[in-house]
Amino acid sequence: MSATYGNLFQITIFGESHSNAIGVVLDGLPSGIAVDFDKIKTEMARRAPGKNKLSTPRSESDVPQIQSGIFNGKTTGTPVCAIISNTNTRSQDYQPELLRPSHADYSGIVRYHGFNDYRGGGHFSGRLTAPLVFAGAIAKQVLEKEQIEVLAHIKNIGSVCDAALDYAAPDVELLRKIKSETLPLLDRAKAAVMENEILAAKSEADSVGGAVEAVVIGLKPGMGSPFFESVESRIAQILFSVPAVKAVEFGIGTSFSQMRGSQANDPFYIQNGEIKTKTNHNGGINGGITNGMPVVVTAAIKPTPSIGKPQETVNIKEMKESTYSTHGRHDPCIVQRAVPVIEAALAVAVLDMLLEEKTYAGTI
Numbered sequence: 001m002s003a004t005y006g007n008l009f010q011i012t013i014f015g016e017s018h019s020n021a022i023g024v025v026l027d028g029l030p031s032g033i034a035v036d037f038d039k040i041k042t043e044m045a046r047r048a049p050g051k052n053k054l055s056t057p058r059s060e061s062d063v064p065q066i067q068s069g070i071f072n073g074k075t076t077g078t079p080v081c082a083i084i085s086n087t088n089t090r091s092q093d094y095q096p097e098l099l100r101p102s103h104a105d106y107s108g109i110v111r112y113h114g115f116n117d118y119r120g121g122g123h124f125s126g127r128l129t130a131p132l133v134f135a136g137a138i139a140k141q142v143l144e145k146e147q148i149e150v151l152a153h154i155k156n157i158g159s160v161c162d163a164a165l166d167y168a169a170p171d172v173e174l175l176r177k178i179k180s181e182t183l184p185l186l187d188r189a190k191a192a193v194m195e196n197e198i199l200a201a202k203s204e205a206d207s208v209g210g211a212v213e214a215v216v217i218g219l220k221p222g223m224g225s226p227f228f229e230s231v232e233s234r235i236a237q238i239l240f241s242v243p244a245v246k247a248v249e250f251g252i253g254t255s256f257s258q259m260r261g262s263q264a265n266d267p268f269y270i271q272n273g274e275i276k277t278k279t280n281h282n283g284g285i286n287g288g289i290t291n292g293m294p295v296v297v298t299a300a301i302k303p304t305p306s307i308g309k310p311q312e313t314v315n316i317k318e319m320k321e322s323t324y325s326t327h328g329r330h331d332p333c334i335v336q337r338a339v340p341v342i343e344a345a346l347a348v349a350v351l352d353m354l355l356e357e358k359t360y361a362g363t364i
């Protein structure tokens with residue numbers, strides 16, 4: 001089984017890019033949580049396709065139809081099921097015999113013995129992140145009650161980088177403010193040049209990658225467990241589930257490998273009776289457990305695999321080498337659409353760990 005994530009807050013995602021619908025079942029939510037449908041709508045719209053020239057032209061409203069688990073505006077505590085329709089499909093764009101390099105066409109055919117739905121990438125499509133955003137929108141509302149918030153910005157697209165985030169004291173107000181932007185950036189001045197980076201790739205029938213940097217604020221020290229259930233392990237598992245995520249870093253991540261301990265360590269100090277660290281290179285996690293500093297995580301996203309440029313490939317039906325260029329509708333860059341997805345994935349993981357923490361602390 002592959003479609004379920006979580007221990008106490010479990011989410012199960014279903015559907016294919018061109019099936020009737022995609023959706024999600026959420027189990028383990030506390031009962032009595034007031035659900036703000038406008039907030040769900042806002043999160044869904046941040047990710048939805050077809051909104052501008054930086055995204056795929058496939059236009060979907062992505063309005064979730066709630067089937068169960070919410071009654072009189074509050075969670076019942078029993079499974080919430082939401083369905084999102086697929087309405088704007090163009091399955092004729094897809095030829096299953098010509099394997100798109102770096103998409104899941106070949107690996108999917110082998111794994112499912114040729115029975116996989118290849119249309120629009122099927123179950124492997126980035127479209128399956130719409131239900132994840134729904135799950136995250138609900139999780140965020142539960143976390144809000146605990147003063148926990150997940151925020152993110154685009155770290156870079158291609159060679160264009162946003163301003164650096166202060167890991168020890170992120171500008172929360174600014175991160176909240178940029179949420180509604182197409183390119184959520186700390187430095188607005190970078191928006192035009194980043195947009196050009198995407199449009200340049202698009203004009204050359206190509207695509208471009210980048211990275212999303214996210215923070216979780218409000219987490220108390222002591223959440224998580226060592227080893228296989230470390231906060232890093234749990235977050236990495238869900239982030240690597242997002243299609244096109246190819247690297248996950250916590251804090252300064254790979255930069256640690258070039259440092260000395262004296263530079264890398266986060267010195268402790270006391271602020272208003274609380275233990276803090278002056279820097280936050282470790283991204284708020286030590287020994288797999290939160291240390292009370294913001295959890296900082298970066299997800300690197302590869303360039304969209306489906307591109308118009310001719311690519312070497314194989315015709316699997318004829319077992320002949322061939323060339324292929326995509327004619328369909330695709331994102332020239334996934335990164336800006338992935339910002340709410342990364343936030344949602346983090347919210348789901350954090351809520352699951354928080355419910356566990358409350359359980360083992362005996363507070364619920």
Ligand SMILES: Cc1cc2nc3c(=O)[nH]c(=O)nc-3n(C[C@H](O)[C@H](O)[C@H](O)COP(=O)(O)O)c2cc1C
Nearest residue numbers: 103104124125126243244245304305306330331337
């Ligand atoms: C929001 C989002 C949108 C995506 N849009 C496209 C797209 O238009 N075309 C495409 O080929 N891949 C797109 N992808 C990426 C593919 O789904 C992904 O690369 C593919 O499933 C293979 O998985 P992997 O890259 O994780 O190995 C998108 C991913 C996300 C998260």
Ligand SMILES: C=C(O[C@@H]1CC(C(=O)O)=C[C@@H](OP(=O)(O)O)[C@H]1O)C(=O)O
Nearest residue numbers: 017049056058120121125126127328329
């Ligand atoms: C529809 C979405 O993205 C899709 C993700 C995707 C892929 O291969 O991942 C391929 C494209 O599908 P189609 O050929 O049906 O237009 C994208 O449009 C979405 O994110 O909602």
